[in-house]
Amino acid sequence: MEDHLIISKIQDIETRHYGFNLLIKAYQERIYWHIRKMVVIHEDADDLTQIVFVKVWKNLDNFRADSTLYTWIYRIATNECLSFLRKQKTRHFLSLSSLNDTLTEHLTSSHQVSGDEVQLKLQKALLKLPDKQRLVFNMKYFDDLKFEEIADITNTSVGALKASYHHAVKKIENFITED
Amino acid sequence: MKQRLDDIEKIKTPYTVPENYFDQLQAKIQEKVSTPSPTFQVKWAWATVPAFIIILLSGVWLINNNMKTQTVSDMVAEIPEEEIMAYLTYNEITEQEILSLTDEAVLDDFGNLESIEIEDEELDGLLDSFGLDEIDINDI
Numbered sequence: 001m002e003d004h005l006i007i008s009k010i011q012d013i014e015t016r017h018y019g020f021n022l023l024i025k026a027y028q029e030r031i032y033w034h035i036r037k038m039v040v041i042h043e044d045a046d047d048l049t050q051i052v053f054v055k056v057w058k059n060l061d062n063f064r065a066d067s068t069l070y071t072w073i074y075r076i077a078t079n080e081c082l083s084f085l086r087k088q089k090t091r092h093f094l095s096l097s098s099l100n101d102t103l104t105e106h107l108t109s110s111h112q113v114s115g116d117e118v119q120l121k122l123q124k125a126l127l128k129l130p131d132k133q134r135l136v137f138n139m140k141y142f143d144d145l146k147f148e149e150i151a152d153i154t155n156t157s158v159g160a161l162k163a164s165y166h167h168a169v170k171k172i173e174n175f176i177t178e179d
Numbered sequence: 180m181k182q183r184l185d186d187i188e189k190i191k192t193p194y195t196v197p198e199n200y201f202d203q204l205q206a207k208i209q210e211k212v213s214t215p216s217p218t219f220q221v222k223w224a225w226a227t228v229p230a231f232i233i234i235l236l237s238g239v240w241l242i243n244n245n246m247k248t249q250t251v252s253d254m255v256a257e258i259p260e261e262e263i264m265a266y267l268t269y270n271e272i273t274e275q276e277i278l279s280l281t282d283e284a285v286l287d288d289f290g291n292l293e294s295i296e297i298e299d300e301e302l303d304g305l306l307d308s309f310g311l312d313e314i315d316i317n318d319i
Contacts, residue, residue: 020212024205032204033192042196050208057212112194118187142191169184177182
């Protein structure tokens with residue numbers, strides 16, 4: 001589905017609902033997976049995905065054609081994820097275990113990781129990265145986004161992103177080798 | 180030996196999801212954007228606040244007003260005589276204190292004690308109850 005078709009339908013009040021349905025169809029899986037890889041638990045990812053699309057719907061008038069629809073939705077989802085994780089960390093502040101420990105335990109006990117032991121090891125290693133670095137790694141490694149696109153979404157320079165990604169790869173390789 | 184990321188198979192969707200999840204997700208999102216905006220509901224809820232404040236203030240005013248109409252005399256009148264007597268006895272109030280609080284007109288009536296028809300036994304009982312049996316009535 002081409003973005004310009006979705007945008008043209010959305011911009012016309014009479015076809016806005018139809019255009020939004022096309023948008024959901026085109027982006028819901030990508031956005032869900034983007035969120036799920038950050039928050040790990042399905043129920044949280046489900047709630048956040050719905051929140052993101054409701055926000056997209058409410059802010060359709062604020063969408064500017066100079067940004068791509070794709071990066072605009074990703075940016076909303078990314079901000080929601082980071083905000084959610086910040087709140088979760090505040091809740092875990094007085095707890096004995098950190099949020100990352102809880103999510104790591106969830107990975108092991110819920111059997112929701114696709115693939116073999118190596119995949120589980122990789123997901124556990126990812127949880128040891130700082131949130132923003134994990135976000136950059138996910139977008140580059142899993143979603144195959146270009147650094148320029150990630151820069152647009154995260155409002156960070158391409159150089160900083162390349163350094164962050166390179167550093168993340170090294171850390172992950174160390175984690176999975178040690179584990 | 181160091182494990183390389185390139186050696187690991189890349190799975191783009193590394194977690195499992197419930198069956199038909201994405202079909203239901205689209206329906207859930209559509210339902211949320213079709214129902215009235217929650218901000219309208221919040222605004223409607225705020226609109227009821229003045230009404231609640233008026234009801235609350237009316238309640239407070241009514242309670243206050245009822246309390247004010249009941250004077251000290253009314254409240255004392257509601258207390259049984261036996262309780263007042265027991266209180267006076269228990270607190271050992273001196274006869275001088277009682278006299279200082281007594282109305283002048285009542286004290287004037289003591290001049291006509293002879294006109295009060297009261298049996299001696301009853302009078303002794305009353306004087307005894309109030310601890311006044313040792314007072315010379317002519318001293319009053």
